[in-house]
Amino acid sequence: MRYAFSFILAIVASPTVAQECPDGQRLFEHDAGADCIPADPQRIVSLHDSVLTVSLLELGVMPVGSHGRLTDDGVPFIRSAKTLTGVDFDNSDIEFVGAFPVDLEAIAALSPDLILTTQWQEAPLDQLRQIAPTVQIDYSARGDWETYATVADLVGETDRIAAMETRYAAAIDQIRERIDTENVTISTIHAHDSSLFAYNPYGNIGRVLYDAGFRQPQAILDVPLNDWSEFSAETLPQFDGDFIITTFNGSTADTPEDVRGYFETLVPGSCDLLHACRTGQMFIIPREEASATTYDALLATAYAIQSIVAGRTFEPMPD
Template identity: 40%
Template sequence: MIRLLPFFALIAAPAAAQDCADGQRPFDHAGGTTCIPDDPQRIIGLHDQSVTLALIEMGAPVVGSHGRLDDDGNPYMRSVDLIFGLDFESSDIAFIGAFDAMDFEAIAAAQPDLIIGRAFFDIETRAQYEALAPAVFIENDPKDQLAFSRGVADAAGALDRWEDMHATYRANVDRARAAFPQADGATYGKIQMHDGQLQVYAGYGGLTMVLGDLGFQRIPVAQEMANRGVVWGEEVSLEILPQVEADYLFDTYTIAYGDTLSDPRARFDAALPSWCDALTACAEGRYIVLPREMSTDYSFRQLDMLLHLVTTHVARVPAPS
């Protein structure tokens, strides 16, 4: 008996094993090579903050997205709602599930012609996605912080748009560096107090990229983490607080969780009342609190906003030369 493979399984099969049909092209990704539409019209993003955010910024046609549930059980797309003013109710984007609870029936109902996910997380269940539509899984590159968003844009057929926005961002960086040469070589620490534990970060997504592009340098304890391959941060002893000294200290508050601008400092004050006096940057007003939703990802709108926020704070309270 001859078994006929499902139609979508044929589409999603590695392009190396077959030629792509008219209107499709081979696309290399973490899962191999897959035939995808030249001009996809119904795309699903398997992660709101990274995939869906990039797709919306590029003007790609998104019909479904991963999301999160608030305390009342209502789904939302983190950062997408704050940056682009879109949610599942105000857009044509369908909610297709949250972490570890993807709704494959909802994905099928959205009739996608392309599914885009992350290599590290979503590829584990690739067969279930590939049974519904061509699915690609984009990798992060520690040496190229924009490789992921570039890959998403490429899969969506929006690479030209990505290149234009990238060129604009680079021009904005050049202008900022010319306006604020004091940032070049200035040291910074990204810190956070969580449940009484001091956290120091080697990297913090878009914020780390913007600070590096402006010429800032990590404090030694954070650079040592980065040298060990730490991508984000680690909990450290409060005893190493003096090693966190820097020209500028950055912290973040989370709008989605109901944080206010004063909450990050309040958490430090509760855990270690004398912390600010012990760090010159804080005592002299160079402890800078930014919204986390604007700080961790790499959409060009976020990066441009970070450029503006960082340079504004640096100009307001310059570090001693």
């Protein structure tokens, strides 16, 4: 009887059932519960630059504050934002609220009406909720594009996604028309420190490879979906393909030559040992476009892959 009473009490007290939001707000279910949020938020603080802030900017929403990174000189920047949207801390009214973890006082000083965060950020949710309604988005569970759609929903811009998806679908159709994708293997692999890193999928490159129907090395497909794994340098040949498309991090002054150097440091003579590199079929493109979750970046990546592979007589990797 005591348990039955507790159960009824729990049902009655449950915020998801009982919670009703004031006028001008709506109940939003997210990855850390359900919160009443403004129906039309005006002062958003984003706590993840490349995952949330850049998406907001592409959707035409200017947050009042954002998480960012620091250059070697200590200057804050929004990763990928300047390249993809033309907006950064130095040319907008967006206030820098810290790196990792963010500065709660800086957030509170902006009097936000909505805080967007992710599972990656360490700022405690209960303290954030004391400042403003807070929505947490677990992008590793949702994947990049469901995360983007959630952000669009939060700011009432869902309609724009349909138009952008139509443009992207047209780009994928072009690739399929011009390339026999099912008979081309493209690999995406990264060398860093003493290991190889593989993502499944790797940002925009991965999405285009899947959507256009390219083959990928089994070692990449074996990585759990929406996850990444670190591999010993001894496994390098498993990540070879007709083509290798990898990235350099322009925000840290990396160059494509640096990336070739990372592979060479990892495995001496690696270029001669990888079919794609040996035959000049390894390409290194900017990470901003390849990994940022925006439709501009996705389209740029689709066109880059099309221009790399289409109309080329390439040397297939021997079985």
